[in-house]
Amino acid sequence: MSNELIINSTQEGERIALLQDKRLIEYHFDRNDTNYSVGDIFLGTVKKVMPGLNAAFIDIGYEKDAFLHYGDLGEQFPSLSKWVRGVQSQKTSVAALKTFGLEKPLDKVGKVADTLKKSQQVLVQIVKEPISTKGPRLSTDISMAGRYLVLVPFSNTISVSKKIVSKTERERLKRLIASIKPDNFGVIIRTVAEGREVAELDRDMQSMVGKWEQLFQALRIAKERDKVLGELGRTSSMLRDMLNESFDAITVDTTARYEEIRGYLEQIAPDKLGLLKHYTGKVKVFEHLGIEKQLKTLFGKTVTVPGGGYLVIEHTEALHVIDVNSGNKSNQESDQEATALMVNMLAAKEVARQLRLRDMGGIIVVDFIDMKSGESRKKVEDVVYQIMKHDKARFTILPITKFGLLQITRQRVRPAEKIVTGEVCPTCGGTGKISASIQVTDEIDNSIEDLLVTQNQSGITLHVHPFLHAYYTKGLVSRQMKWYLKYYKWIKVTKDTSLGLTDYRIEDEHGEEIELHSAAAAMARLQDREIEIEITD
Incomplete structure (x- = not known):
């Protein structure tokens, strides 16, 4: 199984696609104007304390106040508050915590009103980006993620990822980290640290x-609502979290981004520099690799399931609903139960892929085709779980109900990705009206005669819809040949799929446009004319 990361730079930001065996499984758009990303650390100010919610609203500069629940304060909050006060008052002169006296851990079942006061300044980290009408969600349990380790200040605990199952390896990693970690810093050992040597862990x-x-240096001069430390961009964070032995290529289409990623790889994984490629082709990289087509077909309301059937995906404020339909596969099995199982098994793989691809979070309800057998329902559940276990987001899957409904909750950290898959009709421009198609050949003939006879043009090129291209160029004596016999001038005819059936464009010998007929433009001119008449009247 191969993994490829493709990065396309645009004026608005970076488009990031993760391909697995050439199929798109993750898509992100890292906007340039995103100032409130997961992992960013701010110096916030308490605006409201809400005892009923046991939470507080914090001003970090976003248009809506961010939300901080008491449960997200973390046990180290008293120590963090003491350290922040010391840094801001210049009493704490070094970043190291070796001589820092830790405070008593925060009570897990306490009250927010006893801990936070209005106008109090707190150091907070974004754990969930703004979504819909909600502001960011915060935590004061500050952490800093590296490739192999996560550093947690004001703690001395060493934890190991549960995905590292070998007891011997867990003990080895704990011993190594205990020998290199600074005092009063806790460490969480990530799954990718398995088998790594002490030199790599120490560098991280x-x-x-x-x-x-x-x-520490930024906090000394920080003012309220300032971003004290920014998280890595989406591209670098994906490389940090996902780069492993199965990666085959990292393709970038701009020199600036190429140099940036090269420098980052030199820091975290020098052995992976050979995977980085700079794409310099004339065709856009997403178009060249077929990603653009996948985006258009995978983000619509209706999604075709490879092998048969299709999904209908609806989004609401409260939840996401996915309906599974059999399509043309309803007669391929011996009985109804076998047909339902086959379609549901195929659909289950695509459902799990769509959740990760669109980054859908919250509550998801999947309406599978009804199955009477409990064994069949269990098989479908297992397929969804097997695909989703590779997902970084936390999730919970409940058993399929008797009504065929599968309920999933998936961690919602960022807004779900949305791609516009509908396009304005190139023929009518969205007006719903076009000129009579039977007239278009007469209009073209008149235009050609006017250009060749009246204006004495030569070397002109006619661009038309593929259907009209065939009409003018096919046959023993084509319409194109009849023009030549009539005017003794050759007219080049090319097909352009972007043109509507009744649209055409004519260029001179230098490639400059000399006539354009567009139904959308004609309709716009007609509307302008109607407005002009109304104003005159």
Whole structure:
């Protein structure tokens, strides 16, 4: 199984596509104007304390106040508050916590009104980006993620990812980290650290300690609502979290981004530099690799399931609903139960892929085709789980009900990705009206005669819809040949799929446009004329 990361730079930001065996499984758009990303650390101000919610609203500069629940304060909040006060008052002169006296851990079942006061300044980290009408969600349990480790200040605990199952390896990693970690810093050992040597782990540790030093220096001069430390961009964070032995290529289409990623890879994985490629082709990289076509077909309301059937995906404020339909596969099995199982098994794979691809979070309800057998329902559940277990987001899957409904909750961290798959009709421009198609050949003939006879043009090129191209160029004595015999001038005819059936464009010998007929433009001119008449009247 191969993985490829494709990065397309645009004026608005970076389009990032993760391909698995050439199929799109993740898509992100990292906008340039995103100032409130997951992992960013701000110096916020308490605006409201809500005892009924046991939470507070924090001003970090976003148009809506961010939400901080008491449960997200973390046990180290008293120590963090003491350290922040010391840094801002210049009493704390070094970033290291070796001589820092830790406070008593925060009570897990306490009240927010006893901990936070209005106008109090708090150091917070974004854990969920603004979604819909909601502001960011925050935590004061500050952490800094590296490739192999996560650094947690004001703690001395060393934790190991549950996905590392070998007891011997878990103990080895704990011993290594205990020997290199700074005092009063806890560490979470990530899954990718399995089998790594101490030199690699120490390099990652020093990188995160360097970030803590940056935060310390920024906090000394920070004012309320300032971003104290920014998280990596979406591209770099994906490389940090996902880069492994199965990666085959990282393709970038701009020199600036290529150099940036090259520098980042030199820091975190010098052995992976050979995977980085700079695409310089004339065709856009997403178009060249077929990603653009996949985006248009995978983000619509209706999605075809490979092998048979289709999905209808609806989004509401409260939840996402996915309906499974059999399509033309309803007669391929011996009985109804077998047909339902076959379609549902295929659909289950696509459902799991769509959740990750669109980054859908919250509650998802999937309406599978009814199955009477409990064994069949269990098979479909297992397929969904097997595909989703590779997803980084946390999720929960409930058993399929008797009504064929599968309920899933998936961690909602960022807004779901949306791609516009509808397009304005190139023929009518969205007006719903076109000129009579039977007249178009007469209009073209009149235009050609006017250009060749009246204006004495030569070397002209006619661009038309593929259907009209065949009409003018096919046959023993084509219409194109009849023009030549009539005017003794050759007219080049080319097909253009972007033109509507009744549209055409004529260019001179230098490639400059000399006539354009567009139904949309004609309709716009007609509407302008109607407005002009109304104003005159």
